[in-house]
Amino acid sequence: MGYTRISDANEITQEYIDSILVEARYIDSVIADTTVSFFGKHYAMPVMTPAFSHLGAYNGREKTGLEEYSLAAKECGILNFCGMMENDMFQKIIDTGADTVRIVKPYADHGKILDQMQFAEAAGAVAIGMDIDHIFGEKGADIVVGEEMAPQTSEMLQSYVELTKLPFVVKGVLSVTDALKCAKIGAKAIIVSHHHGRIPYAVPPLMVLPEIKEALGDSDVQIIVDCGIASGVDVFKALALGADAAAVGRSMLPSLEKDGTEGAAGFLRSVGNELRYMMSCCGFAAVTDIDDSVLYI
Numbered sequence: 001m002g003y004t005r006i007s008d009a010n011e012i013t014q015e016y017i018d019s020i021l022v023e024a025r026y027i028d029s030v031i032a033d034t035t036v037s038f039f040g041k042h043y044a045m046p047v048m049t050p051a052f053s054h055l056g057a058y059n060g061r062e063k064t065g066l067e068e069y070s071l072a073a074k075e076c077g078i079l080n081f082c083g084m085m086e087n088d089m090f091q092k093i094i095d096t097g098a099d100t101v102r103i104v105k106p107y108a109d110h111g112k113i114l115d116q117m118q119f120a121e122a123a124g125a126v127a128i129g130m131d132i133d134h135i136f137g138e139k140g141a142d143i144v145v146g147e148e149m150a151p152q153t154s155e156m157l158q159s160y161v162e163l164t165k166l167p168f169v170v171k172g173v174l175s176v177t178d179a180l181k182c183a184k185i186g187a188k189a190i191i192v193s194h195h196h197g198r199i200p201y202a203v204p205p206l207m208v209l210p211e212i213k214e215a216l217g218d219s220d221v222q223i224i225v226d227c228g229i230a231s232g233v234d235v236f237k238a239l240a241l242g243a244d245a246a247a248v249g250r251s252m253l254p255s256l257e258k259d260g261t262e263g264a265a266g267f268l269r270s271v272g273n274e275l276r277y278m279m280s281c282c283g284f285a286a287v288t289d290i291d292d293s294v295l296y297i
């Protein structure tokens, strides 16, 4: 029988998440509180929306999927994210009233980076950031929807931190090396992610997370994780391994596509409810209490 190689990081990540088991601790446990603080603001749960882009209007509805899930984030009282888009689309997201983190692309056009960051700050973004894992393509720099990307140095990232009064978020950290650079340049949060499998054999974010957490020590960099997060148990495992929050991804799309804001809100609430259930069953009253002593890896 031939051996089939599995290089797809999404599949590897899913298998890793599913291989982690959890013990229960019922005695003396209470109904858990899922509230958290991020960037000095309070949110209902450590579950976040993904930094998505390019979602049109589904099923003939008026608003784009991006606006619909942003409204869902507001309804659920959670931190919202968005990705590659022009400023007019970002304004529409801000108009939903959701507290939103604007993730700007690593464009080769440096002026465009600065323009989008400055626009986001003026429009009322809660934080701004960049997905540093979307720079390279197989032929050199990647071209994303006709726009060329470019390598980003520590100095460039530091200049973005200094450009804005807002917290700066680096998305696409998948090593201790990059995490330490993010701390050094003054980033306030990182998203540990392989951007739904941009490199083959990418280490699952939850696997590298404990090393990153330890390396960051008592720095004030908050850690968000994404990739393959589809349930409250997945979020619970991420928190136990050192994350401060987790973002759902493509797992949200079927509910969003089918029922718009209500669908996405229902999905996000069910993730939060399952997280509360897991915390309660494992004896963690608050999000900051959760640790890896209940995990079997």
Ligand SMILES: Cc1cc2nc3c(=O)[nH]c(=O)nc-3n(C[C@H](O)[C@H](O)[C@H](O)COP(=O)(O)O)c2cc1C
Binding pocket: 010, 050, 051, 052, 053, 054, 082, 083, 084, 085, 103, 131, 171, 193, 194, 195, 196, 197, 226, 227, 228, 229, 248, 249, 250, 251
């Ligand atoms: C339709 C779509 C658009 C996306 N656009 C962006 C983007 O513009 N910027 C970004 O940082 N990530 C983007 N992502 C990646 C997500 O933010 C996230 O990292 C990824 O989907 C997580 O993996 P998962 O879907 O397996 O959970 C996009 C993902 C999808 C599916």
